[in-house]
Amino acid sequence: MTTNAENSEPASLATSELGGKAIDILAKLVAFPSVSSAANRDAIAYIADYFGELGASVLRLPSEQAGKENLWVTFGGSTDGGIVLSGHIDVVPVAGQDWHRPPFVLTLESDKVYGRGTTDMKGFVACVMAAASQIDSSRLKRPLHIAVTFDEEVGCHGARELVAFLKRTGTRPAAFLVGEPTGMAVVDRHKGSVGFTTEIAGKAAHSSQIHLGLNAIQVAAELVGFLMSLGEKQKGGRADEAFPYPYPSINVGSIRGGGVRNIVAPVCAIDWEVRPILPGQLNEIREAFSEHVRDKLAERQRWGGLVPEIVTQLVYDTPPLIANDPSEARNLALQVSGRNQTLAVSYGTEAGIYQEAGFATVVCGPGDIQQAHTADEWIEIDQLEQCVAFLQRLFEHCSDI
Numbered sequence: 001m002t003t004n005a006e007n008s009e010p011a012s013l014a015t016s017e018l019g020g021k022a023i024d025i026l027a028k029l030v031a032f033p034s035v036s037s038a039a040n041r042d043a044i045a046y047i048a049d050y051f052g053e054l055g056a057s058v059l060r061l062p063s064e065q066a067g068k069e070n071l072w073v074t075f076g077g078s079t080d081g082g083i084v085l086s087g088h089i090d091v092v093p094v095a096g097q098d099w100h101r102p103p104f105v106l107t108l109e110s111d112k113v114y115g116r117g118t119t120d121m122k123g124f125v126a127c128v129m130a131a132a133s134q135i136d137s138s139r140l141k142r143p144l145h146i147a148v149t150f151d152e153e154v155g156c157h158g159a160r161e162l163v164a165f166l167k168r169t170g171t172r173p174a175a176f177l178v179g180e181p182t183g184m185a186v187v188d189r190h191k192g193s194v195g196f197t198t199e200i201a202g203k204a205a206h207s208s209q210i211h212l213g214l215n216a217i218q219v220a221a222e223l224v225g226f227l228m229s230l231g232e233k234q235k236g237g238r239a240d241e242a243f244p245y246p247y248p249s250i251n252v253g254s255i256r257g258g259g260v261r262n263i264v265a266p267v268c269a270i271d272w273e274v275r276p277i278l279p280g281q282l283n284e285i286r287e288a289f290s291e292h293v294r295d296k297l298a299e300r301q302r303w304g305g306l307v308p309e310i311v312t313q314l315v316y317d318t319p320p321l322i323a324n325d326p327s328e329a330r331n332l333a334l335q336v337s338g339r340n341q342t343l344a345v346s347y348g349t350e351a352g353i354y355q356e357a358g359f360a361t362v363v364c365g366p367g368d369i370q371q372a373h374t375a376d377e378w379i380e381i382d383q384l385e386q387c388v389a390f391l392q393r394l395f396e397h398c399s400d401i
């Protein structure tokens, strides 16, 4: 951690002892440059050792992906019906961003701390670690679990492996609280985010003899047009005003194809994404696209001309989080936070994966999503304070006091 004044107390601006402890831990977490492309083993080892010293049962769960691990921590026995506090340790890259502070050194200024991951979402993990120092396992009425996952930012691979681990071991927690930044509001709805890549293989030919080739860019352009019209069609459905864009959306984010002007482009690929509000909407869009591709290929076959090869791959699938009241996660988070309503947010999280796997899940964590992924990412110290206070109340709620 660095501070503006040398030798000043790092956590001097924190208003509580646990808040100060959370900032000290956050400094250690930020110092691991755990961007999604890198191994996270060192950061996981640090967190695992920390919880081990507190007397928790700690399971490091190595992935088949080299250097990547999930962490599963349990306080208070391994019966069903536990509460899971879940966060990811990977962060988005800093390359190409205009940082004015060192991204992997926690910098404390005024009422904020700066550094990559402070908001998204090492701040939450640090709060859980700090607050966990007060857990008395012998008094817990139900288990408290902490899940730390990898690769949230690049497709939630860690969360999927965690779900597989829970199924394999027959572990059935009652509720998941995912600590992505919500300003500590209780969020029980968000859109999904599902990525596809469609690759088109045509046939190269000299541009003086286009009749001998099959232009993959031309085929891609027609498919892009279809996707755009499919997106427009979604506006015919019910508007869900909880979201700034109140319909499922389709976006083509990238197109790569061809090579030179005078060659008929033999290959082209499009990266596109669907953001469904409800799971059925994704299936409808997928099916409409597949049907369109089938029709187009059949049409070309009937003409007797060259037929392109069109292959669509699912790149990532983060399902939507669907309001499900009364769920145990929702009731618990509202009760402990003292709030009386839940909110919807536009961004995706791992929560939809846990819900899809059958676990009641809400999102509730410190910080403002506007800060996530930005240069000079920061979190207000007050948000960390609110989070540790929330966690203390949660732990009390799970204990016999």
Ligand SMILES: [Zn+2]
Pocket (backbone or CB within 6 Å): 088, 120, 121, 152, 180
């Ligand atoms: Zn995140």
